[in-house]
Amino acid sequence: MGRSHFSFHNVKISRKLMSTEQTMPISSLGSQHKSESKRMNAEQTLQISIPESKSQLIKVVRVFIRKRYRLVENDQANVTIVDCDAYEARSMLDDLRQQYPDRTIIGLSVSDQQDDSVIHVQKPFSQDDLIQALDKASETVNPSKIVVGEKMGGSIHQAASAVSDKQADNDRQVARNGISTRTNAAQYNPADYLQEALKTAYNKSRKAGFNLRLDVWWQPIIIFPSMGKVWVDADDQKLQAFCRLPLKTFARHHSQEAQRSTEIKISPEPMFNTNKLSGSLQAMDAFLWKVAWWNAGGQLPLGITERQLIKLKSWPNITRFLCPDHAVQICALLFHAPVSPLRIAEILDIESKEVYGLISAANALGLIETIQNQSITPVKPSASSVSSTANRPNTGLLRRILSRFNRK
Amino acid sequence: MGQHKLIFTGPVGAGKTTAIASISDEPPVRTDEAATDMTKQRKRDTTVALDYGVMHLPGGEKLHLYGTPGQERFDFMWEILSTGGIGLMILINNNRPDPLKDLSFFLQRFEALIKTTAVAIGVTQMDIKDEPCLNDYHLVLQKMDIRAPVFEVDARNKTDVSLLVQALLFSLDPGLNLEQEENNVEFKTA
Numbered sequence: 001m002g003r004s005h006f007s008f009h010n011v012k013i014s015r016k017l018m019s020t021e022q023t024m025p026i027s028s029l030g031s032q033h034k035s036e037s038k039r040m041n042a043e044q045t046l047q048i049s050i051p052e053s054k055s056q057l058i059k060v061v062r063v064f065i066r067k068r069y070r071l072v073e074n075d076q077a078n079v080t081i082v083d084c085d086a087y088e089a090r091s092m093l094d095d096l097r098q099q100y101p102d103r104t105i106i107g108l109s110v111s112d113q114q115d116d117s118v119i120h121v122q123k124p125f126s127q128d129d130l131i132q133a134l135d136k137a138s139e140t141v142n143p144s145k146i147v148v149g150e151k152m153g154g155s156i157h158q159a160a161s162a163v164s165d166k167q168a169d170n171d172r173q174v175a176r177n178g179i180s181t182r183t184n185a186a187q188y189n190p191a192d193y194l195q196e197a198l199k200t201a202y203n204k205s206r207k208a209g210f211n212l213r214l215d216v217w218w219q220p221i222i223i224f225p226s227m228g229k230v231w232v233d234a235d236d237q238k239l240q241a242f243c244r245l246p247l248k249t250f251a252r253h254h255s256q257e258a259q260r261s262t263e264i265k266i267s268p269e270p271m272f273n274t275n276k277l278s279g280s281l282q283a284m285d286a287f288l289w290k291v292a293w294w295n296a297g298g299q300l301p302l303g304i305t306e307r308q309l310i311k312l313k314s315w316p317n318i319t320r321f322l323c324p325d326h327a328v329q330i331c332a333l334l335f336h337a338p339v340s341p342l343r344i345a346e347i348l349d350i351e352s353k354e355v356y357g358l359i360s361a362a363n364a365l366g367l368i369e370t371i372q373n374q375s376i377t378p379v380k381p382s383a384s385s386v387s388s389t390a391n392r393p394n395t396g397l398l399r400r401i402l403s404r405f406n407r408k
Numbered sequence: 409m410g411q412h413k414l415i416f417t418g419p420v421g422a423g424k425t426t427a428i429a430s431i432s433d434e435p436p437v438r439t440d441e442a443a444t445d446m447t448k449q450r451k452r453d454t455t456v457a458l459d460y461g462v463m464h465l466p467g468g469e470k471l472h473l474y475g476t477p478g479q480e481r482f483d484f485m486w487e488i489l490s491t492g493g494i495g496l497m498i499l500i501n502n503n504r505p506d507p508l509k510d511l512s513f514f515l516q517r518f519e520a521l522i523k524t525t526a527v528a529i530g531v532t533q534m535d536i537k538d539e540p541c542l543n544d545y546h547l548v549l550q551k552m553d554i555r556a557p558v559f560e561v562d563a564r565n566k567t568d569v570s571l572l573v574q575a576l577l578f579s580l581d582p583g584l585n586l587e588q589e590e591n592n593v594e595f596k597t598a
Contacts, residue, residue: 228538314546315557315575319568328571332578335555347583393494393525397412398577398584400465405570 046138049077051092057083057108059346064127065134077103079137084109085123093118104137106130126186126306127352188360189302192246193295195364197264198288204266215265217251218242222269229281231274236290243294283320289361290322296360298353300341304363306352309338309371316362324354334359338371410469414573415490416459417476417518418499419510423532423563424475425459427499430566431573432461432473458489483517490518495525495576499563500545503533508540508548515552522554528576530561530568 050058061081080096082089084107096103097117107118108125119140121133190196197216205212205225214221219238222231232239242250247264274281304310312334318327326348333344341359345352362368416424429436437460459475474489490496498514500507511529515522531545545558557575561568578584 228541314543315559317542317560318575319559319561319571328574328578329582329584331557332575332582335557335579336582393412393580395581395584397410397465397469397494398581400467400469401412401463401471402574402577402584403466404463404471405574 046079046134047077048079048081048134050081051083051086057081060342061130064130064352079104079106079134081106081108082118084113084118104140106133106137124307128186186299186306187302187304188296188299190292190295190360190364192248193291194243194247195288195292195295197247197266198291199364201266202284202288208268211269213265213267213269215267216247223284224274224281225284227274227281228284229274230284230287231277231281233277239291240294243291244297285317285365286320286322288364289316292364293322293357293361296357298351298357299360300356301360301363304341304359304368304370306342306356307340309340310334310359311338311369311371312362313367313369316365316367321361324358326350326354327358330355330358331362334362334368410465410467411472412469413472413474413489413493414495414497414576415474415476415493415518415521416497416499417486417490417514419501419504419514421504422499422501423530423561424499426563427497427530427561427569428459428461428473428475430564430569431463433464434462436461436473458485486517490521493521493525495580496521496527497572497576498527498529499561500529500531501533502531502540503537507531508544511545511548512552515549515554526576526579527554527556528572528579529556529558530563530572531558532561532563534560535562 050061077100080100080103082093082096082105084093086092093105093107093115096105105118106121107113107115108121108123110123112122113120119133119136121129194216197214198221201212201214201221201223202225205223209225211225212223214223219232219234224230234242300306312331315331315335316323318331324330329348330344333339333347339347341355342352344355348355359368416428418424425436425438439458458477459473461473461475463471463473465471471494474493476486476489496518498511498518500511500514504510515527518527521527529545529549531542542558542560549556549558557572557579559568559572559575561572563569
C-alpha cells in the first residue's frame with residue numbers, strides 16, 4: 001500500500017502531568033520536585049498521530065488526553081496510535097515502519113497482539129489504559145526516565161505537607177477541579193479513603209442522634225448531627241493532602257504516633273461547647289462532598305464505569321459545594337437524561353477527570369442513580385429534546401445570555 | 409432588536425429585588441412602598457408593582473429582569489409580567505413560617521410558564537434557619553412531578569444568583585456549550 005492510501009491526524013502530546021505521587025517517596029517529594037521538573041523539561045515531548053479512518057477513535061483519544069496534551073502537525077509525530085482492527089491496518093503498520101522506522105506505535109485491538117514492536121492496548125480501553133500506554137511510549141522516547149522507590153517515611157503530617165509542597169503550583173487547580181495526578185486506575189475504591197469512614201460515621205451519628213468522634217490516624221473529626229455540622233482542626237490544604245492517599249497508607253506510615261491500630265474508631269463525643277473549638281464548623285454534606293471529591297482524584301468510584309448510563313436524582317447544592325468550572329453543565333446533563341460519564345466529557349469537550357470527580361462527589365451523597373437497563377437510548381441534549389414547546393428560547397439566545405455570566 | 413424576559417418570583421422577603429440588583433447592568437427600577445400590613449413585620453418596604461433590571465446581551469439584545477410583587481393581593485401582576493418569559497426563578501425565604509407551602513403555591517400559580525419553559529429555585533436565609541433542608545424542597549418538587557434545580561442562595565451574592573440563572577439556562581438546553589474547541593487542529597492529509 002502506498003502512502004497516498006491513508007493519511008494522519010496529528011496530535012502532539014506534551015507531558016504536563018506525570019503520575020509521580022504514588023511512586024515517589026512521599027517524604028522526599030518536596031525536595032525532588034524541582035529536579036524532576038528540570039528532568040521533565042529536558043525530555044522529548046510525545047507527538048502523536050492517529051490514522052484518519054477512525055474518527056470516533058480520534059474523539060475518544062482527544063477526550064482522554066485533553067489539556068494534558070496538545071494537537072500538532074503530522075511531521076512532528078514520534079508516536080502513532082493505530083486501530084489494529086481497522087481495515088488495512090496491517091499494511092498501514094508496514095507502511096509506517098517503512099517510512100518512520102523509529103516511530104513508537106500504540107496498537108488498539110480487541111484481541112492480544114503478538115507484535116512486540118507495538119505497545120498494545122486492549123479494547124475496550126479506559127483513559128488510564130491509554131495514559132499508561134503513552135507513559136510507556138514516553139519511556140521509549142525518553143529512556144532515561146527516573147526510577148523511584150516505594151517506601152514512605154515520616155509522619156502523616158510530614159507526608160501531607162510534602163504532598164502539598166510538591167503540588168504547590170497545582171493545588172488551586174486541583175482544589176477547584178478535584179483532579180490529581182493519580183492515573184493508574186480508572187476507578188477508585190471509596191472504602192479505601194476517608195469518605196466511606198465519614199459516611200459510616202454520619203449514618204451512625206444521625207441514627208443515634210448524638211455527637212460522634214471519628215479517628216482515622218489523623219486529626220479527629222467530630223460530627224454534630226443535630227447541627228448538621230462537622231469539625232476538624234485542619235484547613236482545606238491539609239485536608240486535601242490527607243484525602244489524596246488511602247487511609248491505610250497513612251496508617252502504615254504513622255510511625256511517630258504511639259498507637260498503630262489499624263482500626264478506624266468511631267466513638268461517642270461528649271457534649272461540649274462548640275465555641276471553644278478552634279477552626280470552623282462545616283456543613284456535613286459540603287464536607288463529605290469535598291472529601292469525596294479529593295478522594296476521587298478525578299476517578300470514578302467502583303460501581304460506575306466510564307460508559308455506564310447514570311443519572312442525577314437531584315441537583316447538588318452547587319452554590320455551597322466545592323465545584324469545578326463546568327459543574328452546572330455537568331449537573332444539567334446528568335439531571336436531564338441517562339448519560340455515561342465519558343459521553344458528558346465528549347459533549348462538553350472537557351477533561352473527563354472533571355466530570356468523574358463531580359460524579360464521585362455526588363455519588364458519595366447518594367445523588368447518583370445507575371441505570372441498570374443499559375439499552376435505554378440516552379436523549380441527545382439539545383433544546384429541542386427538552387421540550388417541543390414553541391416557547392422555549394432558541395439556543396443562540398441562551399448562549400448569548402450565558403456569555404454574560406462568568407461561570408468560574 | 410431582541411427583547412426577552414426573565415421572571416423572578418417568590419414570597420415577601422425572599423430577596424427578589426436584591427437578586428435582580430445583583431445581576432442587573434443598570435440600577436434596578438423599584439416600586440417599593442412602605443409596608444402597611446402584615447408585611448411590615450418582615451420588612452420595612454415591599455414591592456407593590458414590579459422590580460425591573462436589565463442585562464445587555466451581545467448584539468444589542470436585552471434581557472429584562474422582572475421581579476413580581478411578593479404579596480398575593482398583587483397577583484394580577486404576575487400573569488402580566490410572566491407572559492413571554494424565557495424562564496422562571498423562584499426565590500423562597502427559608503425563614504418564613506412555611507416555606508414549603510410557599511414553594512407549592514408559586515409552582516402552582518406559575519404552572520403555565522413552568523410547563524412551557526423551565527424553573528430554577530433558590531432558597532434564601534438558610535444561614536438563619538436551616539430547616540426545612542434542601543431535600544425537603546426536592547420532595548415537594550417530586551410530589552408535583554417537577555424536575556428543577558434547587559440551591560441555597562444568598563440574593564446579595566452575584567455568584568449565587570448567576571449560578572441559579574445558569575442552572576435555569578442549562579435546564580432549558582443541557583447541551584449548551586459556550587466554549588470553542590480548544591484543540592483547534594487542522595487535520596491535514598499526508
